[in-house]
Amino acid sequence: MNILFIMYDQLRFDYLSCAGHPHLHTPNFDRVAAMGVRFTNAYVQSPICGASRMSFYTGRYVSSHGAAWNGFPLRVGEHTLGDHLRDTGMDCWLIGKTHMKADKEGMKRLGLAPDSVIGARQVECGFDVWIRDDGLWGSGPDGFYDEKRSPYNEYLKSKGYEGQNPWADFANAGINEDGNIASGWMFANADKPANIREKDSETPWLTARTVDFIEAQSGPWCAHVSYIKPHWPYIVPAPYHDMYGLNHVPAASRHEVERDDPHPVYAAYMENRISSAFQRDDVRQKVIPAYMGLIKQCDDQLGVLLDHLEKTGRLKDTMIVLTSDHGDYLGDHWLGEKDLFHDPSVKIPMIVYDPRPEADGTRGTTCDALVESIDLAPTFVEAAGGKVPDHILEGRSLLPWLHGEKPEWREFAVSEFDFSPTPQAVKLGLEPRDCRLFMVFDGRYKLMHAEGGFRPMLFDLKHDPDEFHDLAKETGHRAEIDRLYAMLAEWGRRCAQRVTRSDDDIKGMRGRSIRKGILPFLVDGSEVPDELTEHYRGPAPQKHTGG
């Protein structure tokens, strides 16, 4: 079996027709949902690209792998999905974005050459690279945000798109009335068509690279196909730029009560530039149709992949996963972007198709178990026929759910957010180690704990599904707060770093040392088991004759 692990960047859980979106029709996402299981309570380990992805790719919580924010290197030697899958005989390839930063200091300390096979995998988060492009080719007076080469920019140049950075000037820009560049960085331009042929834009380009990959494989393979879209800049080529309009823009899901004595960290986020922008109707009315168009394009390109798999017979032996690294507030809760723990940010789409007959009984169903993004790595290892190394991987395989079983499952999900490098940290005057947020969600109550001496936040999603009413502002919810804090404390004591000894190894160690002569605490030797007596009461050596 192969694994097609597709990730969209910043795709909200509820912007799919199978998830109930009233205007956005996504027949190809729906098609996979009809073939597989759609998990309706899936959460990321951190609502920001880099940290979230490092959890997907290691199967470990953010506090376990340590790469807590964009650009925080993943420590050298951290086990990755690629390590585990290669142990089972399955290749693990990257096609697209990882947002991973290599631990150059650590590699230097260990003498790992980036151009060796081992070093190259360390640099690329354990993947073998078919193509990597992180898709954020911003450039300014200090140079490019991303120092790597951009295969996509190279592609555009080869197609005649001119300038140093066609990603910015064509794929992510329109043309204004004066015929000048209208940058997609600016929301005012979000309704313009990107100045690029649709088939040359980012999503079709990566789809074509994926078809190339599939045709070149003999298998078994796992391919992480990782699209940059519908991530900002919010601009999309024709015909997607005007498929949706004002009548498709939902009212922002926000409430005045949220601005009444808000949690200080939440308040700092409500006041930042992006949130201020998304609090404006004109911004939402320009951005959301573009965001929907980007998703519609993703759906059409998913159709291309599905048709190719079907045509080549690969649909019968390829597991397909559709997910995202986090959502997008789009003005809900007075916020833009992601970062905090309301569902529009921390909840993700998670659709899994298992082609094997064991999964026939669950096709087209939904599952509301509390799923975490770290559950995919063990799912893939088990799907590849391996034994899940659960002393390293902290997630749980989803295969039992896919095969109609009712496994014992976690009682709560945890997500984390480290905002130590952000303007909000400066505004709140916090030291880096106090800029850490933790979410504990038990399926009904969602607690946010903030380091740095702040009060928590608490929502009851049963009676307040929109998460407007922070119950921690009131008294009278001590019991729920204490219960969720006890869950967080239990999680804090988890066995996360005992990665060099499996449980089986440990059980095998029990009682071994006596057979290697470690005999402490014998009173007179009568305690030695009979079968060892001869050995330990054998013939005497000569007396000491040392000269």
Add this chain to the structure above:
Amino acid sequence: MNILFIMYDQLRFDYLSCAGHPHLHTPNFDRVAAMGVRFTNAYVQSPICGASRMSFYTGRYVSSHGAAWNGFPLRVGEHTLGDHLRDTGMDCWLIGKTHMKADKEGMKRLGLAPDSVIGARQVECGFDVWIRDDGLWGSGPDGFYDEKRSPYNEYLKSKGYEGQNPWADFANAGINEDGNIASGWMFANADKPANIREKDSETPWLTARTVDFIEAQSGPWCAHVSYIKPHWPYIVPAPYHDMYGLNHVPAASRHEVERDDPHPVYAAYMENRISSAFQRDDVRQKVIPAYMGLIKQCDDQLGVLLDHLEKTGRLKDTMIVLTSDHGDYLGDHWLGEKDLFHDPSVKIPMIVYDPRPEADGTRGTTCDALVESIDLAPTFVEAAGGKVPDHILEGRSLLPWLHGEKPEWREFAVSEFDFSPTPQAVKLGLEPRDCRLFMVFDGRYKLMHAEGGFRPMLFDLKHDPDEFHDLAKETGHRAEIDRLYAMLAEWGRRCAQRVTRSDDDIKGMRGRSIRKGILPFLVDGSEVPDELTEHYRGPAPQKHTGG
């Protein structure tokens, strides 16, 4: 300045005359205490050799480095004291025992050759090896407990001690009435003189190697001189074997109330072989005088080192640390060995001499601050003139205390014990991840939390300094228990793995991305700072002319 970091194995905090022992006179330990500061509340991160030492050598808690029990490999790439000291230009050498097991799997995964300089340091816990001998040369039908070579056994053979394992047959054995070997593994033989010349026994042998080392150095150096004694086997050569007798053996510090409804984990330890042995007066009467003799020999050999340093002028520029990896119950609390969290096991001697004038004001004093074994690594880095990498090292430098300052300090100490490979785990029917104990001590109250659904233990050392009365058996101490659990929860959320970004790095990242073209969330560009306007509203590129 140089650093002489001396560790004794299984040396109780209170078996020194400077710590108030009524019978054991240790003038050389006392001499260092008179030159420096004796810390009277020093605790190990785990009361067992391997895990405790990995915390000393990494400056990190056991749950952070993951090497939770003897023989659990230290994960490849974990930062060590040697890494940090070499960054400051100071060498870091090993002379004696570390009990470290290399992460061979991890090294293979990263392609590290054990015979390369980098690989050799990975294998040896970051040390350069002057001499390594872990000092436990038990052998049985399954071979040697320790697979490495034994420089000490080689030394003994070169001196004419015969047989395959003279460590066992001479250094750790006496001769019985029939002229046969009387193994030191058996307490019944603890009163016999070891069948070896005193100068060839382990402690003088390692002292001589240390003198060789010091004479060979130009400096600056840090030397970890790590003695196996007074660790069992409990047998010592003449004249130390009969220096102490019955009148020097204190009554066991134990109480019937401890056997009344004991905590299940404590109960399992009270019932094991070693504890049953130490519950016998005849065993304590044979073992404790031998244990005292071993310590007396350590003190005499410390005198040899001090005299050598003084004679060569090194006493003026060498920091000296005397400590231990854990204690020894010796029958107290109905227990033998170490492992649990009563003071005789988890509390250690910690004497630090700083030769510099800044320390003149504190010479000969004691300090009752809550010290953890992980505090030594940052102390050494700072003493070596380096900046403490506090995103990696979890301890705190002791230099402020040595220099008469009153720093803000921790409110509680944490220790951990993983008993997953032990017979107690089998007896209690526990899975490996439930075999984990945590101690939280705030200077007065000591809480033990046990995973696996057990109740905690609680002691009030102010009113019960002997730790006989487990307050968690009663009701009415909820507030203290909750307060200590809150400390444990705070500790569980600590920032332990964010090791690739220092706080300074993070502060430096704040606000950088806009200068590299990441301009999300601009409404119309008017938000761009003036100095960037030209860049971001520069001349338009040609329109798309893509062919």
